[in-house]
Amino acid sequence: MAELAWTIPLWPLLGWLLLGVAGGRLPRPLPGVLASALVGVAFLASVAGAATYPGTPQARTLSPWIAAGAFRADVALLVDPLALVMALVVTGVGFVIHVYSIGYMADDPRAATYFAYLNLFTAAMLLLVLARNLLVLFVGWELVGLCSYLLIGFWFTRERAAAAGRKAFVVNRIGDAAFLLGVLLLWTQAGTLDLAALNARAEMLDPSLVFSAGVLLFAGATGKSAQLPLYTWLPDAMEGPTPVSALIHAATMVTAGVYLVARLYPLFAHPGTLAVVGTVGALTALFAATVALREWDLKRVLAYSTISQLGYMFLALGVLAPSAGIFHLTTHAFFKALLFLAAGSVMHAMHDVIDMRRLGGLWAPLRVTALAFLVGALALAGVPPFAGFVSKDLILERAWEHALAGGGLVAGLLLAMGVLTAFVTAVYITRAALYTFAGALPPDAHPHEAPPVMTVPMGVLALLSVAGGVLGARWAGAPLLAALAAVFEGALGHAAPAHAPLGLLVPALSTVVALGGLATGWWLHRDRREPALGWFGRAAEQHWGLLPLYDGLLVPAARRAALLLAGPVDQGVVDRAVNAVGGAAVAVAGALRRLQTGYVRQYALLLLAGTILVMAYWVVR
Amino acid sequence: MTVPLAYYLVLGAALFAIGMTGVLVRRNALVVFMAIELMLNSVNLTFVAFARALGTLDGQLAVVFTIVVAGVEVVVGLALIVEIFRARRSVNLDEVHLLRG
Numbered sequence: 001m002a003e004l005a006w007t008i009p010l011w012p013l014l015g016w017l018l019l020g021v022a023g024g025r026l027p028r029p030l031p032g033v034l035a036s037a038l039v040g041v042a043f044l045a046s047v048a049g050a051a052t053y054p055g056t057p058q059a060r061t062l063s064p065w066i067a068a069g070a071f072r073a074d075v076a077l078l079v080d081p082l083a084l085v086m087a088l089v090v091t092g093v094g095f096v097i098h099v100y101s102i103g104y105m106a107d108d109p110r111a112a113t114y115f116a117y118l119n120l121f122t123a124a125m126l127l128l129v130l131a132r133n134l135l136v137l138f139v140g141w142e143l144v145g146l147c148s149y150l151l152i153g154f155w156f157t158r159e160r161a162a163a164a165g166r167k168a169f170v171v172n173r174i175g176d177a178a179f180l181l182g183v184l185l186l187w188t189q190a191g192t193l194d195l196a197a198l199n200a201r202a203e204m205l206d207p208s209l210v211f212s213a214g215v216l217l218f219a220g221a222t223g224k225s226a227q228l229p230l231y232t233w234l235p236d237a238m239e240g241p242t243p244v245s246a247l248i249h250a251a252t253m254v255t256a257g258v259y260l261v262a263r264l265y266p267l268f269a270h271p272g273t274l275a276v277v278g279t280v281g282a283l284t285a286l287f288a289a290t291v292a293l294r295e296w297d298l299k300r301v302l303a304y305s306t307i308s309q310l311g312y313m314f315l316a317l318g319v320l321a322p323s324a325g326i327f328h329l330t331t332h333a334f335f336k337a338l339l340f341l342a343a344g345s346v347m348h349a350m351h352d353v354i355d356m357r358r359l360g361g362l363w364a365p366l367r368v369t370a371l372a373f374l375v376g377a378l379a380l381a382g383v384p385p386f387a388g389f390v391s392k393d394l395i396l397e398r399a400w401e402h403a404l405a406g407g408g409l410v411a412g413l414l415l416a417m418g419v420l421t422a423f424v425t426a427v428y429i430t431r432a433a434l435y436t437f438a439g440a441l442p443p444d445a446h447p448h449e450a451p452p453v454m455t456v457p458m459g460v461l462a463l464l465s466v467a468g469g470v471l472g473a474r475w476a477g478a479p480l481l482a483a484l485a486a487v488f489e490g491a492l493g494h495a496a497p498a499h500a501p502l503g504l505l506v507p508a509l510s511t512v513v514a515l516g517g518l519a520t521g522w523w524l525h526r527d528r529r530e531p532a533l534g535w536f537g538r539a540a541e542q543h544w545g546l547l548p549l550y551d552g553l554l555v556p557a558a559r560r561a562a563l564l565l566a567g568p569v570d571q572g573v574v575d576r577a578v579n580a581v582g583g584a585a586v587a588v589a590g591a592l593r594r595l596q597t598g599y600v601r602q603y604a605l606l607l608l609a610g611t612i613l614v615m616a617y618w619v620v621r
Numbered sequence: 622m623t624v625p626l627a628y629y630l631v632l633g634a635a636l637f638a639i640g641m642t643g644v645l646v647r648r649n650a651l652v653v654f655m656a657i658e659l660m661l662n663s664v665n666l667t668f669v670a671f672a673r674a675l676g677t678l679d680g681q682l683a684v685v686f687t688i689v690v691a692g693v694e695v696v697v698g699l700a701l702i703v704e705i706f707r708a709r710r711s712v713n714l715d716e717v718h719l720l721r722g
């Protein structure tokens with residue numbers, strides 16, 4: 001049974017191959033059913049791997065890959081509790097979303113292609129989380145980026161979708177460049193790319209090197225996980241099909257950055273790196289939450305919410321609470337995927353209307369969807385006993401402990417930003433729920449509830465969003481945290497908290513904050529009101545100055561630089577150099593071709609002359 | 622009575638020069654071909670002469686090799702000449718210069 005764990009990424013890969021070759025010829029629901037079934041098998045393999053996990057990390061080399069001098073990288077997998085948790089989330093949530101997609105993409109003529117991409121994505125993501133060395137991880141990292149690009153631009157005939165795909169690709173490239181630099185730095189300085197070996201050697205390396213490598217890798221994570229300053233691609237990525245937003249841009253791919261930091265936690269456990277990670281995370285969490293307050297597109301609200309919650313996870317990583325971060329990653333995958341699927345169901349019922357100003361009153365006709373959204377919203381807002389409450393509460397508690405344990409002013413600020421974010425989160429999700437489901441129906445709308453193939457997946461995720469907190473609840477023994485403790489004990493061993501337990505202080509605080517946020521949201525937006533919020537509202541609309549900075553300065557500058565490189569530099573210098581080499585060859589050949597007269601006897605004469613010359617040279621010498 | 626080595630070498634050189642002149646001055650492909658054969662065999666003669674003078678087999682080996690190659694070459698060369706003759710009713714080499722650059 002334990003051997004099954006090594007096959008986890010192969011099932012969706014098989015699905016990609018089958019659907020890629022023959023998907024177009026299969027009758028209608030079959031591509032989706034096949035894709036879902038194979039992800040289901042991968043989920044069962046993950047469950048089997050988790051059930052038979054022997055207690056120590058297992059490694060397996062599938063095939064040799066690169067061996068050049070001292071450099072060695074194999075296609076090798078690593079199974080430990082962290083990898084298994086990620087594999088379970090990817091395949092579990094992935095399976096549910098695959099099933100939902102069967103209904104959502106039922107009328108799309110390119111559904112087979114869609115499922116092939118979705119399966120390839122799942123395989124790549126599994127390769128990423130199960131990789132044993134950084135290079136294989138990087139391959140998975142780039143492959144999920146490719147699938148993200150393909151799926152954002154899935155409806156590429158729409159200019160906006162194609163542009164969004166390009167944007168995601170380009171912005172990610174910036175982060176990936178830093179990531180690659182980090183990998184190279186680690187290889188040259190640590191002499192290995194094996195994840196376990198890197199973690200083991202982290203203590204012995206030069207601290208400044210550990211810091212630079214950590215910051216470079218984290219810069220890669222800010223691209224993939226849409227953190228400041230590379231967050232801009234994720235809201236645009238909502239142009240893709242909604243299940244894609246749920247799977248790739250909420251539950252799995254965007255969490256790759258969090259996973260990367262957690263995977264190399266001993267390397268990141270340098271105080272400077274952690275301060276960077278925690279600060280960027282907390283700033284992003286608060287920033288994106290405020291931006292979500294002023295957004296009208298329901299899916300973009302959820303996108304900013306995802307950015308914000310990812311910031312929360314990085315905040316957890318920054319305050320020495322990696323288990324809490326991974327726990328929040330897990331619960332967030334449940335409730336954010338649920339919110340996206342509910343939003344997809346709204347789009348399905350309203351013929352792709354997603355602007356909240358044109359929605360409303362959907363509570364009555366879409367009862368199941370509305371309930372699902374409500375559960376997701378309460379979980380996101382952090383209302384007990386929903387899953388989001390347990391994980392968010394744990395992060396705040398750890399941030400508090402970190403501040404008490406000598407984290408200083410920075411830790412205090414992180415905590416304050418975390419609490420504030422929790423409040424704003426409750427406000428914006430209440431706003432979104434009110435605009436979408438409360439009030440009166442738009443006059444010309446005749447929405448119908450989605451078919452069971454879409455509502456049942458929402459039900460499953462709703463159940464997980466309600467009960468998922470059990471995985472990390474203290475009264476339940478916190479099985480997830482206990483399993484992860486072994487992974488992180490090496491990095492956290494020297495940082496055991498020495499202070500009085502906080503008791504119910506933090507849970508009470510976060511409950512009050514969440515309920516206060518819900519009440520504020522209701523009060524602000526009751527009867528579809530949109531208060532201007534003064535300078536705060538204007539600042540949020542302008543992304544606190546980042547929007548003018550990006551759209552007014554950086555993007556035009558980059559575009560001009562690209563045009564300069566493409567025109568004068570590429571065509572003017574590179575192409576002309578290449579053409580000149582070709583022209584020279586033509587000119588030389590034009591001169592030499594006169595020798596070729598076609599008269600055989602003339603060739604013979606030349607041969608004789610040459611022979612005589614050579615012999616003369618021998619004689620004279 | 623043995624013939625001295627120099628005789629063979631002079632004969633070989635003379636045959637080679639005759640062959641070479643034939644290649645250079647004649648226009649009939651068949652004659653040029655025969656002249657080439659003459660050159661090949663003049664070299665063969667030189668080879669065996671040296672082989673005998675030096676008491677080794679190397680020269681004879683080379684000669685056997687040359688004879689085989691020459692035989693093959695005759696097959697290809699004559700076939701080409703026959704084909705050219707069929708196409709043009711003439712085997713004048715100066716009329717066959719389509720490969721001019």
